[in-house]
Amino acid sequence: MSYAEEAYLIFQIKNYCSKFSEKEGIPKNYFADTGILSLFLPQSDTSILENAVAAALYQKYQDRVFFIKSSKTGLDIDFFIPEEKTLIQVAYSLNDSSKKKRG
Numbered sequence: 001m002s003y004a005e006e007a008y009l010i011f012q013i014k015n016y017c018s019k020f021s022e023k024e025g026i027p028k029n030y031f032a033d034t035g036i037l038s039l040f041l042p043q044s045d046t047s048i049l050e051n052a053v054a055a056a057l058y059q060k061y062q063d064r065v066f067f068i069k070s071s072k073t074g075l076d077i078d079f080f081i082p083e084e085k086t087l088i089q090v091a092y093s094l095n096d097s098s099k100k101k102r103g
Contacts, residue, residue, distance in 0.1 A: 001029070008032055011058050016066035016080050017073075028067055030054040046092040050078060053090050057081070 004010045012027035031037045034052045041047050057065045057079055068077040068087070079088040 009036065011054075013054060013058070013065055013067050013079070014063075016068050016082070017070040017075070028054075030058070032058075046090075049092050050090045053079065053088065057088070 001010070005012070010029050010031055012029055014027045018026065030051050032055060034048055034055060037051050038048055054065075061081055061083075064081065064083060066080045066082070068075050068080050070076075077087050078090045080086070081088075
């Protein structure tokens, strides 16, 4: 993974809610170019959309963009930008059950 990061093929986003030791150990990995991801997941529009959003946010905010996942509170937010006080949840489509979950 470190070679791919050094070659700017992938980047990592860390969990904002984790303890310091967990932040370093459980990041989410994204491809810098969604075209590479589409080679591996040709039928996964949701993953490609999330990766495209991640790439755009990372290009603007670098290491100041996070995700939130907490087993204690049940929160699972795709992206959080603390300096903008902004939460972003990526969804390719919404059906009735997903709308209820998002409240």
